[in-house]
Amino acid sequence: MEQIQYHIRCKKGEVNKAVLLPGDIERADYIGTKFFRNSEKIIENREFHIYNGSYENKPVAVCSTGIGCMSAAVAIEELTNIGCKYFIRVGTCGSLSPEIYPGDIIIATGAVRGDGASKEYVPIEYPAVADYRTVTALKNRAKKESTNHGLGIIRTHDAFYMESPFAFGDYKKRVAIWTEAGVLAIENEASALFVIGSLRKVQVGAILVAAGNLITGKKGTKNELQKSVDKAITIAAGALVDLQEGKEKKI
């Protein structure tokens, strides 16, 4: 498609095909300017900030998605339209497991589809599953960085003020079913990204930092969280390098 995409305002060939997807605009700026070499800002429109650059001498990109599956779906659809193939969401989440502490890193294998966007694509019984090669690449890079991580299913949902430490009423009761099911954490974009990845045959994964714990109420300090976010970005960018080289096949 030579056409300029409606929201991200880019056309084919303008964005490198391996893309980090943070939610936060500022995190996209941070990744683009601090982690990439030969960094170039491509576009800044609405909540979408896009940078190209290189990481370990491989072409990579970053695009912020904004909060929620609505805008995240727009981002991945339009990036796929212009030829992007590898996507890793890197962001924060709330831990639903007493064993996952603020600052801990989580790699998602699948996501509970508590969002609205993915339901417009395909019936709810379809699994929001991360691309297994991307999960393997993330696992391998986390091992290389000697980073302990949780690996498992997360929950994606739409209404932050229903299920978060800032939520109204008894949010712990609302999330209890997921904690009991062994769901590791809660966030707002992964399920739609995974579903659209499967539908459009592009590879999607997610690595998240627990910003707080919904069960224990513990929160991380800004400094601690920043260190973990840096680590998650390093792991994710490294995984994008390995995926492009086919290295993740060496399981």
Place this chain on the structure above:
Amino acid sequence: MKKMHHLQIEPGQIGEFVIIPGDPGRCHLIADHFENPQLIAQSREYVTYTGKYEGLTVSVTSTGMGCPSAAIALEELIMSGAKYLVRLGTTGALQKNIHLGEIIISTSAVRLEGTSVEYIPIEFPAVADLDIIDALVKATQEKKLKSHIGIIMSHDAFYKGSVFADPDFLKREQVWIDSNVLSVENESSALFTIGYLRKVKVGTILTVVANHLTREVITDGEKIDPIFHQMTDICLEAFKNIGKE
């Protein structure tokens, strides 16, 4: 120790590693790959053998057809000590490029069945365990066999979704064909869901016995046996590699 209500096995009579085919008639074919296989129990559609493979204690238990009986088998196997389980079975392909006799390794499954919904709301993803997927993929590659890796669909009504169903079945399946679902079978989504809830590792390897688009089908069970033997070898190699870690 009391015997399990349906499987008629006791803890200690099975290994941590279990192959779970649908068909009780295929258990002995799988058990033939074990050293010193012993028939442990035979009750309803559940047949269990235990033996050894490269020092590991391994078992095979049939699940019967469908998620209701498969869920019972999985629950009772877990209560008896199973920790790593691979469903080994047959499937109908939903994509043109997937041919009869080829192998499918499932990463996850569409939950178009009734059983798993009694466990956890439908938005929960039925995903296979990553260690099992990795081990199955690796063992398949080592045998130089081709495999398709991806999402499958599990459902309950064979005569609504198979090459033997009414002529309109493809209309109902179009949504899954368009969603890149590789194939259709009857047990994996409940097995994956319950496996995650019970914190055991579950995966699925299948061979294609029909293609819903071309209407080709293998009806002669004996033609499938050689592929079952190959898939059994793949499962046992995967167990061996997991056992080493």
